Amino acid sequence: MATKRKSSLTKIATSNRKAASAAVNSPVKIALLGFGTVGSSVARVLATSKLPGVELTHIFNRDVARKRTSAAAKCVPASVVWTENFHDILHSRAEIVVELMGGLDPAEGWIRKCLAAGKSVVTANKQLIAYRGASLFRLAAKHGVQLVHGAAVAGGVPVIPGILQGLGGDQITRISGIVNGTCNYILSRMETGAEYAAVLADAQGLGYAEANPSADVDGFDARAKLCILSRIALHAELDPDAVATQTISTIEAVDFAYAKELGCTIRQVSRAQMDGGIVHARVAPMLVPQSSPIAWSHGTQNMVVTSGRFGGDVVFSGHGAGGEPTAVAVVSDILAVAQKAVAVQLPVRRRQVTGEFLAPHYLRFVVDDKPGIVSGIAGALAKVGANIDSLLQRPGYPKHKLPFVITTEPCLTSTIEKAVAAMAKFDCMLERPLCLQILTIDDKAE
Ligand SMILES: NC(=O)c1ccc[n+]([C@@H]2O[C@H](COP(=O)([O-])OP(=O)(O)OC[C@H]3O[C@@H](n4cnc5c(N)ncnc54)[C@H](OP(=O)(O)O)[C@@H]3O)[C@@H](O)[C@H]2O)c1
Numbered sequence: 001m002a003t004k005r006k007s008s009l010t011k012i013a014t015s016n017r018k019a020a021s022a023a024v025n026s027p028v029k030i031a032l033l034g035f036g037t038v039g040s041s042v043a044r045v046l047a048t049s050k051l052p053g054v055e056l057t058h059i060f061n062r063d064v065a066r067k068r069t070s071a072a073a074k075c076v077p078a079s080v081v082w083t084e085n086f087h088d089i090l091h092s093r094a095e096i097v098v099e100l101m102g103g104l105d106p107a108e109g110w111i112r113k114c115l116a117a118g119k120s121v122v123t124a125n126k127q128l129i130a131y132r133g134a135s136l137f138r139l140a141a142k143h144g145v146q147l148v149h150g151a152a153v154a155g156g157v158p159v160i161p162g163i164l165q166g167l168g169g170d171q172i173t174r175i176s177g178i179v180n181g182t183c184n185y186i187l188s189r190m191e192t193g194a195e196y197a198a199v200l201a202d203a204q205g206l207g208y209a210e211a212n213p214s215a216d217v218d219g220f221d222a223r224a225k226l227c228i229l230s231r232i233a234l235h236a237e238l239d240p241d242a243v244a245t246q247t248i249s250t251i252e253a254v255d256f257a258y259a260k261e262l263g264c265t266i267r268q269v270s271r272a273q274m275d276g277g278i279v280h281a282r283v284a285p286m287l288v289p290q291s292s293p294i295a296w297s298h299g300t301q302n303m304v305v306t307s308g309r310f311g312g313d314v315v316f317s318g319h320g321a322g323g324e325p326t327a328v329a330v331v332s333d334i335l336a337v338a339q340k341a342v343a344v345q346l347p348v349r350r351r352q353v354t355g356e357f358l359a360p361h362y363l364r365f366v367v368d369d370k371p372g373i374v375s376g377i378a379g380a381l382a383k384v385g386a387n388i389d390s391l392l393q394r395p396g397y398p399k400h401k402l403p404f405v406i407t408t409e410p411c412l413t414s415t416i417e418k419a420v421a422a423m424a425k426f427d428c429m430l431e432r433p434l435c436l437q438i439l440t441i442d443d444k445a446e
Contacts, residue, residue: 028338031058031094033086033110034101038124038151038330040072041323042098045331047075054096054338056080060089086110090117096337098330099123108132115139115147122333124151124326130224130240133231134348148333148343153225154179154302156325157318158332161343163233163306168344170308172233176271176439179225181300181320182209182216183248183268187285188298191256191265196249208300208321219245219268219283226270226283233306234272236279236351244355244413246284250434255364258392258405259287262362262438265295269439271357279351282413287362287438293317294439357437360389361408361416364434365423369399373428377406384419386411401430407438 030046032039039061046056057080061067064084083089086106089097090113097114099121101107107128111121116139123129129136129149140147150160163172178184185208189199200217203209215221223243230236248268259266264287272281288295293315297303302320307313319325336343367373374391381388386408393404408416416435424432 027053027055028096029057029092029094030054030334031060031089031092031097032056033060033089033097033099033107035059035061035067035072036100036102037323038326039098039100040070041327042100042330042334043080044072044075045324045327046334047077049331051331051335054334058083058089058092058094060084060086090114094119096120096122096334098334099125099128100330101125102127104128104131108136111136111147112139115143115145118143118145120146120148120337122148122150122330122337124149124155124330126152126221126224126228130227133228134237146337146343148337149228150333151326151329153228154304154316155181155319155321156328157302157304157316157320158329159229159302159304159316160232161332161336162314162316163229164344167233167306167308167311167314168346170311172274172306172308174271174273174307175226175229175233175304176269176307177294177304177316178267178297178302179229179270179304179320180216180219180222180268181302182213183222183285184297184302184320185300186217187248187251187266187268190251190253193253193256195253196251217249218247219270222268222270222283223281226272226281229270229304230272230279230281230351231348234274234279234351235346235348236272236274237348238272238279238281238351238353242353244282244284246282248285251285252403254394254403255362255434255436257394258364258403259362261392261394262287262390262407263291264289264438266436267294267297269294271439273357277351279353280355280357281353282355282357282437285436287436289439292439356413358410358412360410360438360440361386362434362436362438363406363408363416363420364403364436365406366401366403366430367428368430369402370428373426376426376428377423380419380422381406381408383422384411384415386415386419413437 064082097119129152186199227238227240267288269286270283303317389407389409420435
């Protein structure tokens with residue numbers, strides 16, 4: 001009797017082990033939401049790399065007939081189920097849903113449903129993670145699944161997993177860098193003498209910039225990414241709308257000529273710095289010393305520099321956008337989730353944000369030249385307590401439309417903004433003075 005019971009228990013255990021081993025060996029099923037630039041590249045990488053342990057089973061997109069017959073669909077295995085009904089994904093056996101549609105709605109609601117249904121989610125959606133990340137991460141934790149977003153910042157550059165896994169042991173106090181490839185393409189082309197409008201038109205022609213380029217050139221895309229980086233590097237949850245932004249559209253070719261005389265170039269820099277319980281954050285075109293790694297990135301390259309209390313500076317750089325580089329980041333996330341790699345998690349706190357920095361500034365004026373202009377500007381700066389460091393005037397410009405530059409010693413952003421507002425009212429000013437921070441290696445937030 002005892003022997004009989006033992007043998008039936010052994011049979012059950014063996015059959016359980018067989019079932020478990022079948023589950024372990026059967027590939028993790030993947031569903032894609034969105035078959036656009038990144039979604040189709042993810043399908044191509046999965047099909048061509050034939051990575052073990054994962055299997056693409058479903059693709060969702062609206063107007064699926066158009067997508068199925070596209071050239072990008074040729075690599076998709078015949079076994080994949082195409083659908084334009086989200087519920088087919090929700091009720092499928094896919095364990096990982098990969099959201100690559102973009103935008104807040106319907107992506108947020110659908111991701112919530114997938115997490116609540118016990119499916120892990122991989123996304124590249126920076127707006128969604130910047131604005132709704134905190135509550136989505138809580139929901140994922142509640143249901144014991146993962147929400148991973150390695151491609152949401154800097155596309156193919158593994159800055160998010162690099163910070164989480166590789167720098168979690170440091171105390172990062174500052175992050176700065178270039179996280180918008182469109183602005184970097186425009187500004188690095190202007191470095192060689194091209195005008196803003198012409199380069200923007202080229203960028204639109206090449207598909208680097210949207211017909212309405214505001215999200216890129218006015219800094220809104222970069223500030224969403226800066227907020228994501230602040231969460232993982234500074235453990236600070238920021239309100240993206242509270243982060244100061246400044247457009248690159250007011251930069252002119254002459255600014256690069258003056259920047260060069262100062263040993264600098266101009267880049268759209270996103271920077272955030274921890275100061276007690278407050279985060280100083282800003283996305284703006286800034287003068288960057290040519291010796292800084294940030295100045296070395298050209299074209300659509302991205303670059304992020306982290307500064308840690310113990311480990312010092314670490315630089316991440318590479319292709320920040322594009323279907324295939326971004327797909328590499330997405331597929332890496334898929335593999336990590338499929339192999340049950342648990343991401344490092346550290347407590348994150350909601351933090352106040354200010355755009356105030358203590359930095360030297362570059363002021364470019366375009367004036368109808370008359371005697372007394374420089375003394376008027378010096379007076380306006382003295383009134384707020386800002387000291388002039390240098391004055392530059394290149395020859396060859398007409399007197400009635402003369403661009404010249406003043407740089408200041410380090411002063412607060414709010415101080416210089418007060419002086420600029422006063423100087424903008426001078427009769428001689430043909431346009432509002434352009435005011436840019438000059439990035440220095442040891443500058444401080446205030
Ligand atoms: N492209 C990059 O280099 C890059 C880099 C990093 C991160 N990302 C992020 O990756 C995500 C995808 O970007 P992408 O460049 O691949 O965008 P995309 O080319 O516009 O692709 C989005 C796809 O989703 C579909 N879609 C959008 N809304 C939908 C809806 N409500 N219902 C059904 N289908 C919908 C679109 O269909 P239609 O074709 O019908 O519009 C399209 O096929 C975004 O969050 C983006 O910010 C992109």
